[in-house]
Amino acid sequence: MLGQYLRDDNVLTGRRQRGFSHERDLLMKLWKKGFAVMRAPASGARARRFAVPDLVAIKNGVVFAFEVKTMREQRDLYVPGHQVSKLREFIRRSGGYAFIAVKVIGSGSGWRFVPLDQAEETPGGNYKVSVEKFSLGLTIKDIIALAEKHKSIDEFFFK
Amino acid sequence: MLGQYLRDDNVLTGRRQRGFSHERDLLMKLWKKGFAVMRAPASGARARRFAVPDLVAIKNGVVFAFEVKTMREQRDLYVPGHQVSKLREFIRRSGGYAFIAVKVIGSGSGWRFVPLDQAEETPGGNYKVSVEKFSLGLTIKDIIALAEKHKSIDEFFFK
Numbered sequence: 001m002l003g004q005y006l007r008d009d010n011v012l013t014g015r016r017q018r019g020f021s022h023e024r025d026l027l028m029k030l031w032k033k034g035f036a037v038m039r040a041p042a043s044g045a046r047a048r049r050f051a052v053p054d055l056v057a058i059k060n061g062v063v064f065a066f067e068v069k070t071m072r073e074q075r076d077l078y079v080p081g082h083q084v085s086k087l088r089e090f091i092r093r094s095g096g097y098a099f100i101a102v103k104v105i106g107s108g109s110g111w112r113f114v115p116l117d118q119a120e121e122t123p124g125g126n127y128k129v130s131v132e133k134f135s136l137g138l139t140i141k142d143i144i145a146l147a148e149k150h151k152s153i154d155e156f157f158f159k
Numbered sequence: 160m161l162g163q164y165l166r167d168d169n170v171l172t173g174r175r176q177r178g179f180s181h182e183r184d185l186l187m188k189l190w191k192k193g194f195a196v197m198r199a200p201a202s203g204a205r206a207r208r209f210a211v212p213d214l215v216a217i218k219n220g221v222v223f224a225f226e227v228k229t230m231r232e233q234r235d236l237y238v239p240g241h242q243v244s245k246l247r248e249f250i251r252r253s254g255g256y257a258f259i260a261v262k263v264i265g266s267g268s269g270w271r272f273v274p275l276d277q278a279e280e281t282p283g284g285n286y287k288v289s290v291e292k293f294s295l296g297l298t299i300k301d302i303i304a305l306a307e308k309h310k311s312i313d314e315f316f317f318k
Contacts, residue, residue, distance in 0.1 A: 031209055036222075036253035038211055041200045050190055052197055058253035061220050063195075094195035094217035 022103055023055055023068045026111055030057045033144055035064075051089035055101070059147035063096025066113070070103045074131055077102060081125040087116055097146065097153065100129055102137065112137030115153060182214055182227045185260060185270055189216045192303055194223075210248035214260070218306035222255025225272070229262045233290055236261060240284040246275055256305065256312065259288055261296065271296030274312060 027037050035057040053065035067083050079100060091098040098116035114137040119127040138146075138156055145151040186196050194216040212224035226242050238259060250257040257275035273296040278286040297305075297315055304310040 027209065034252055036249045037209060038197055038215060039200050041198050050186065050196060056197055056215070058217075058222055058255075061222065061254035063217055063220065063222070090195045093193055095220035096217075 022070045022105075026066070026068060026101060026103075027055060029111070029140060030055075030143075033059075033140065035059045035147070051086035051093075053087050053090050053098075056090075057143075058096075059144075060149070062147045062149070063091070063094045064143060064147070065090045065094070065096065065098045066101040067099075068101045070105050072105055074104050074107070074134065076131055077129040077134065078122070079119060079127040079129065081121075081127065084116065084119065084127045091116075099138070099143075102129065102134055111140060113139070113143055115157065118157065181229050181262060181264075185225070185227060185262075186214060188270070188299060189214075189302075192218075192299065194218045194306070210245035210252075212246050212249050212257075215249075216302075217255075218303075219308070221306045221308070222250070222253045223302060223306070224249050224253070224255065224257045225260040226258075227260045229264050231264055233263050233266070233293065235290055236288040236293065237281070238278060238286040238288065240280075240286065243275065243278065243286045250275075258297070258302075261288065261293055270299060272298070272302055274316065277316065 023039060027039060030037050036059065038056045040052045040054055054068040055066040057064045057066070065087050067079060067087050069077055069079070071077060077100070087098045099113040100116065100119060102112050102114060103110070112134055114129050114133050118133045118136075119129050122128055136157070142151070142156060146153065182198060186198060189196050195218065197215045199211045199213055213227040214225040216223045216225070224246050226238060226246050228236055228238070230236060236259070246257045258272040259275065259278060261271050261273060262269070271293055273288050273292050277292045277295075278288050281287055295316070301310070301315060305312060
């Protein structure tokens, strides 16, 4: 658990740097679609006392909080429990929607957005996004439809 | 103008560091009151392509964007035009309210929040918050009342 925090906070690693460039890609796409967008500060322990998602996008008073993930091939994705907690806590306060934003690098396919409540808790307290859930994930167009209130989240998923 | 940007972006100056500690103070207060809060990344030119306020706080789907200012004594405050523009652009996209958050350091009085449209444009394209407007500014309690929709912004100001 401590190791996880250390890895996340070390902005100098290549891995984290690559993560930032994909975050910027998503940020730019949402900005072009008319969203107000904000990335989390690349900060240390102090900022971690507050629940802050990787990326927040807002349009029309509708708030979207994203945990941003990339993978090199389509596979089950595991999200650490503390990342799910901070996303959930942020949205509990702000209102709106929490998503895991996933991109398969080099696949040519775009971002997929999996609602947080579609992730399954593992016995170890982390969360799994299965390949099936990933492929059912929303697209950027769907996110825009939610923001413009043309669709409700229930129209995408039957719970 | 360029000088202004350079000063803003240099996170190593004492002035900017002090600014951050006051931002954190405001962040903490809003967090304790149940807001989702996010500070702008302390980043360079790249992030500046997007309009990002110093601080964003959200509660109940109501968005507040703040430009954070401190002063050593109560006086007219001048805000650079580009800071007003980014605040305005963010809120145009997100919906919600834009404020200049001001604290007079060492005065013992708390934060005051002046709605952006109460700042007066100067002939040079910057904005002035007069001492009168400052003293009419909202308190944290008023911000909470707005978030909880107990009050509308028009109840605070007669335009």
